[in-house]
Amino acid sequence: MVIYFSRISVLLLFLCSWNSFITTVTSPIWYNLSNTEAYDALDPTGNITIKWDIMSWTPDGYVAVVTIFNFQQYRHIQAPGWQLGWSWRKKEVIWSMVGAQATEQGDCFKFKGNIPHCCKKTPTIVDLLPGTPYTQQISNCCRGGVISSWAQDPATAISSFQISVGQSGTTNTTVRAPRNVTLKGPGPGYTCGPAQIVKPSKFISADKRRKTQALFTWNITCTYSQFLARKTPTCCVSLSSFYNETIVPCPTCSCGCQNSSQPGSCVDPKIALVVPASGKNSLEPLLQCTKHMCPIRVHWHVKTNYKEYWRVKVAITNFNYNMNYSQWNLVVQHPNFDNITQLFSFNYKPLTPYADINDTAMLWGIKFYNDLLSQAGPVGNVQSELLFRKDPSKFTFEKGWGFPRRIYFNGDNCVMPSPDSYPWLPNATPNLATSPFIILLITFFSFLILM
Incomplete structure (x- = not known):
């Protein structure tokens, strides 16, 4: 009798354990735990690289061209487009921008006369929309933040804007790269590393007769994780x-x-059929x-x-x-x-x-x-x-x-x-x-x- 009941107990324990195992492997949570890493075996070198090229010095800062390269083979940034943010290391301000804009001006009360475009310590930048006047454009701008994947269309896998920064220092030894860079494309999912000093970028003129280069270049690399982007598939x-x-x-x-x-x-x-169409993409x-x-x-x-x-x-x-x-x-x-x-x-x-x-x-x-x-x-x-x-x-x-x-x-x-x-x-x-x-x-x- 004792052996019989012990076997029943073992059977019940086995069935409970099996039920727990089935629940675990069929749960969406189990699926998510297998996708926590940012590494993608089908695109092992895919990333988004942000180049910050200082092109000239100004009396209190510099003019830079910031370029976002989407080197991911099949992951693109669709509407409503990218948002780029960072924290200034000193008391920098943005005097002006071409090809993009800050979402908020911030508190510029101490400036008289010439008011900066943005005075926030942590600005958020967005691309301009198609149809922006030509005088406010630069090359590879103004597509509403939409960036194609590299394999799909390399020509539109790049987005750029020009920024004039003040109160930043005027030499290679006094300027500081922005920190805590964030990229949303759209929504979360991207993690960006610190800025790294790299070899200055080189540029070729439109007629291909002249080559110039940046005075100073920082590279910032951002990688994507599906798990960070959202908790469910x-x-x-x-x-x-x-x-x-x-x-x-x-x-x-x-x-x-x-x-x-x-x-x-x-x-x-x-x-x-009676649900009204929103007409706009929504997160x-x-x-x-x-x-x-x-x-x-x-x-x-x-x-x-x-x-x-x-x-x-x-x-x-x-x-x-x-x-x-x-x-x-x-x-x-x-x-x-x-x-x-x-x-x-x-x-x-x-x-x-x-x-x-x-x-x-x-x-x-x-x-x-x-x-x-x-x-x-x-x-x-x-x-x-x-x-x-x-x-x-x-x-x-x-x-x-x-x-x-x-x-x-x-x-x-x-x-x-x-x-x-x-x-x-x-x-x-x-x-x-x-x-x-x-x-x-x-x-x-x-x-x-x-x-």
């Missing part, structure tokens, strides 16, 4: 195939769960009510199987009524991208962070056609089809091989369904004998037999 992936009727949805609560205590936390699809999402509660869903459908090719349909759906995703992009990792043959309505570029592996692709919209992913509603989706050539050495539809390994939307890692739930071929089933649950059961009952 922003996108999820669903799957389907022609050979199986099963449609695998995004995992429940991928980006959060519906809050029953706050009825206004999402919009019921039945009344979605506060207004989501359509779904089981996954993600602003973006990416659906991968294995569509057709030919003798020498196979076809996939990719659809991206926006469930956020407060956001138009401009210059969106998708990064997909799949072993057959080294044999991609044709895309029908997306741009394509291979990403090869490691020279001997070509399994990652960047996809984005065609300009003026589908490069804007509209807010949730009837037109809030974009889609394309991809045609792959079969490689006999590795091609198969077995064990979910036709589905992607990883998907990013606008640089954020999307939540993938569990591989055990993938649509399987009609004559194939998941190998349950090797699943963790079966192994644990076998181990447990073997332990009971030996007791």
Whole structure:
């Protein structure tokens, strides 16, 4: 009798432990803990570099050109654009700016006559909007803070402005670089290091006949962390195939769960048509009510199987009524991208962070056609089809091989369904004998037999 009850106790303990394990691995919190680092294996050298080039000295300071270079391959800064902030080390003021402006002037009461553009100890700078008068522009300014990713369009992956700084010192030994630099693009997520003195930048004139250089240059490097940007993911992936009727949805609560205590936390699809369009991008999402509660869903459908090719349909759906995703992009990792043959309505570029592996692709919209992913509603989706050539050495539809390994939307890692739930071929089933649950059961009952 004692042995019998002890075995029951062990069984109950085992079931409670297993339940706790399942809860942990399926929770969105578990997903977030795996993404705390800023390092991105698909873009190991990606960063935003801010160059602060002192071009000339003034009676009480200097004139500098500040340039933001987005060296990230697929993560861009979309509307409402970047915000750059810092803390002055001394009593510096901004006399004037070209190509950007400070959001607040601050307290300039001690100045008489010529009033500075900004007197705040911690200014916040924003880009000017398109259509700004030519006299207030410099090269690479005035795009509303929108900066393209480097792989998508290097020509627009740069943003610049000119700043005249006073009360700062007038030599290399008396000026001090700003500290506590912050970059929002838009929203948090970027962490910037201290300014470093580097070799002065060189510039070539428009006619390419004269080369000049800065008097002094500081570099500030900023890196991105999805975990710092937001506590929950922003996108999820669903799957389907022609050979199986099963449609695998995004995992429940991928980006959060519906809050029953706050009825206004999402919009019921039945009344979605009466929701007024905001017309402006907002950092506060207004989501359509779904089981996954993600602003973006990416659906991968294995569509057709030919003798020498196979076809996939990719659809991206926006469930956020407060956001138009401009210059969106998708990064997909799949072993057959080294044999991609044709895309029908997306741009394509291979990403090869490691020279001997070509399994990652960047996809984005065609300009003026589908490069804007509209807010949730009837037109809030974009889609394309991809045609792959079969490689006999590795091609198969077995064990979910036709589905992607990883998907990013606008640089954020999307939540993938569990591989055990993938649509399987009609004559194939998941190998349950090797699943963790079966192994644990076998181990447990073997332990009971030996007791």
